[in-house]
Amino acid sequence: MEIDKAIRESDDKRLKTKYNNAIFVITRALSLYSIEEVAFSFNGGKDSTVLLHLLRAGYFLHKKEMGCSNGGLPNFPVRTIYFESPSAFTEINAFTYDAAQTYGIQLDIIRQDFKSGLEALLTANPIRAIFLGVRIGDPTAVGQEQFSPSSPGWPPFMRVNPILDWSYRDVWAFLLTCKVKYCSLYDQGYTSIGSIHDTVPNALLSVNDTSSKEKFKPAYMLSDGRSERAGRVKKNASIKNDVGSDSQKHEVLLASVIAVGDEILSGTVDDQLGLSLCKKLTSVGWSVQQTSVLRNDIDSVSEEVDRQRSICDMVFIYGGVGPLHSDVTLAGVAKAFGVRLAPDEEFEEYLRHLISEHCTGDRNEMAQLPEGITELLHHEKLSVPLIKCRNVIVLAATNTEELEKEWECLTELTKLGGSTSLMELYASRRLMTSLTDVEVAEPLSKLGLEFPDIYLGCYRKSRQGPIIICLKGKDNARIDSAVHALRKKFKEGVFVDMK
Numbered sequence: 001m002e003i004d005k006a007i008r009e010s011d012d013k014r015l016k017t018k019y020n021n022a023i024f025v026i027t028r029a030l031s032l033y034s035i036e037e038v039a040f041s042f043n044g045g046k047d048s049t050v051l052l053h054l055l056r057a058g059y060f061l062h063k064k065e066m067g068c069s070n071g072g073l074p075n076f077p078v079r080t081i082y083f084e085s086p087s088a089f090t091e092i093n094a095f096t097y098d099a100a101q102t103y104g105i106q107l108d109i110i111r112q113d114f115k116s117g118l119e120a121l122l123t124a125n126p127i128r129a130i131f132l133g134v135r136i137g138d139p140t141a142v143g144q145e146q147f148s149p150s151s152p153g154w155p156p157f158m159r160v161n162p163i164l165d166w167s168y169r170d171v172w173a174f175l176l177t178c179k180v181k182y183c184s185l186y187d188q189g190y191t192s193i194g195s196i197h198d199t200v201p202n203a204l205l206s207v208n209d210t211s212s213k214e215k216f217k218p219a220y221m222l223s224d225g226r227s228e229r230a231g232r233v234k235k236n237a238s239i240k241n242d243v244g245s246d247s248q249k250h251e252v253l254l255a256s257v258i259a260v261g262d263e264i265l266s267g268t269v270d271d272q273l274g275l276s277l278c279k280k281l282t283s284v285g286w287s288v289q290q291t292s293v294l295r296n297d298i299d300s301v302s303e304e305v306d307r308q309r310s311i312c313d314m315v316f317i318y319g320g321v322g323p324l325h326s327d328v329t330l331a332g333v334a335k336a337f338g339v340r341l342a343p344d345e346e347f348e349e350y351l352r353h354l355i356s357e358h359c360t361g362d363r364n365e366m367a368q369l370p371e372g373i374t375e376l377l378h379h380e381k382l383s384v385p386l387i388k389c390r391n392v393i394v395l396a397a398t399n400t401e402e403l404e405k406e407w408e409c410l411t412e413l414t415k416l417g418g419s420t421s422l423m424e425l426y427a428s429r430r431l432m433t434s435l436t437d438v439e440v441a442e443p444l445s446k447l448g449l450e451f452p453d454i455y456l457g458c459y460r461k462s463r464q465g466p467i468i469i470c471l472k473g474k475d476n477a478r479i480d481s482a483v484h485a486l487r488k489k490f491k492e493g494v495f496v497d498m499k
């Protein structure tokens with residue numbers, strides 16, 4: 001089988017690992033489902049072209065494993081579906097039909113939208129699993145695994161994603177190593193292909209040329225796979241401004257603190273970080289609007305981040321950061337901003353230094369960051385930079401000492417960035433009194449009206465104990481005036497200043 005042979009003869013170890021993993025997924029799927037129960041969703045794009053050849057090899061190897069291979073593969077045995085659309089590139093259509101002819105594929109052309117088309121397909125056929133060329137960086141891949149049931153609201157089937165963990169580089173390494181044909185648009189600067197309305201050649205492949213027609217290098221020349229979708233016209237628009245522009249509207253900067261961790265919710269671990277972070281934020285003049293604890297679940301994270309990022313100046317999120325299956329925070333942040341997670345070579349470099357020989361296989365998965373919105377905040381005291389996605393700071397700290405260090409660096413870095421005023425300190429005074437609630441309630445409300453710029457808080461340490469009144473603001477003189485005004489409302493000596 002020529003594909004299998006080409007990979008075995010190649011000395012690209014990484015490609016071999018990717019290939020073996022994908023073949024494993026395919027052969028498992030072919031063991032789990034009968035050939036009538038599987039389908040392949042093919043659209044002539046580079047990812048589905050990779051999958052076409054992997055399926056050809058996988059089927060061959062599966063048959064061999066079962067002891068019934070004769071070495072040949074005259075016709076492609078998996079039902080193949082193509083959702084044809086009037087807005088597809090003619091080159092894509094031509095390549096799809098051409099490939100069908102070359103490899104003996106019986107194409108089922110569907111001219112409906114994905115959902116209705118799949119509903120009809122599943123009603124008419126015993127299909128239970130569909131192979132897709134989805135890769136982890138695709139916006140639609142968020143939350144998917146190699147075997148992922150279709151989403152709620154979609155007809156029920158298993159989505160099988162054998163190349164989910166492949167990078168852009170892997171795709172081109174495979175197509176070039178196997179010397180297989182791919183759609184001609186990829187030789188004209190297109191790096192990811194949607195419809196004719198939302199896809200143009202990737203400007204990063206543009207060749208400076210004096211002639212009037214702009215020229216582009218082929219897709220495989222793109223050195224940084226993170227820019228694969230640079231030729232796609234952006235769909236989402238309304239992203240809240242970064243802190244520093246919008247924030248000037250508020251007198252006080254608003255923060256939200258999000259913890260991610262099933263263990264906090266089950267009471268297995270004590271969330272010290274939330275408390276510490278709230279103290280730190282308050283001490284530098286921020287007003288914490290909300291703290292929340294979320295499950296290790298991408299959708300929970302994305303919904304909460306989306307909500308908080310639009311009402312707060314800055315969102316601080318911690319927990320669920322790392323390479324484990326439960327580490328979903330960055331995927332949730334990516335989903336909240338409607339971008340994909342993509343391998344970040346700079347971040348990967350840091351991780352490589354940090355874990356070097358302890359790491360086997362492909363390190364890319366650990367270095368996936370929300371694409372196009374991530375800023376790495378470097379500090380010499382940190383072995384890995386802090387991650388800032390627009391107005392969301394992702395903290396890697398897992399205990400208060402680590403948080404202390406990250407916080408120190410963060411405040412230094414934001415000051416270095418010229419944002420000193422954003423970290424302007426709050427001044428505060430606390431007064432203790434043995435007056436009853438009823439006695440202080442009304443005068444305090446009136447004080448609030450007289451001093452709208454001063455935050456007035458009350459709390460007590462026990463039901464019967466004294467009340468502590470907290471006055472906070474950015475102007476010391478105003479706080480002193482408020483304290484004076486409050487004292488004037490009562491007999492002398494009923495309020496004691498607390499340190």
Ligand SMILES: Cc1cc2nc3c(=O)[nH]c(=O)nc-3n(C[C@H](O)[C@H](O)[C@H](O)COP(=O)(O)O)c2cc1C
Binds near residue numbers: 140
């Ligand atoms: C065979 C097939 C199965 C799909 N299954 C799902 C699904 O289970 N859930 C979902 O949200 N989208 C599903 N989709 C839609 C894709 O995730 C995605 O929206 C689409 O490929 C992107 O196309 P667009 O960029 O034109 O919107 C499926 C698409 C295909 C072709």
Ligand SMILES: Nc1ncnc2c1ncn2[C@@H]1O[C@H](COP(=O)(O)OP(=O)(O)OP(=O)(O)O)[C@@H](O)[C@H]1O
Binds near residue numbers: 044046083193
């Ligand atoms: N119109 C379609 N018909 C059939 N399958 C499709 C269609 N659109 C998408 N798919 C499936 O979804 C997968 C992911 O699509 P995606 O656009 O990310 O990749 P691609 O088209 O293969 O490559 P590229 O990223 O270069 O466009 C495809 O590989 C294919 O399995």
Ligand SMILES: [Mg+2]
Binds near residue numbers: 043045192193194
């Ligand atoms: Mg495509």
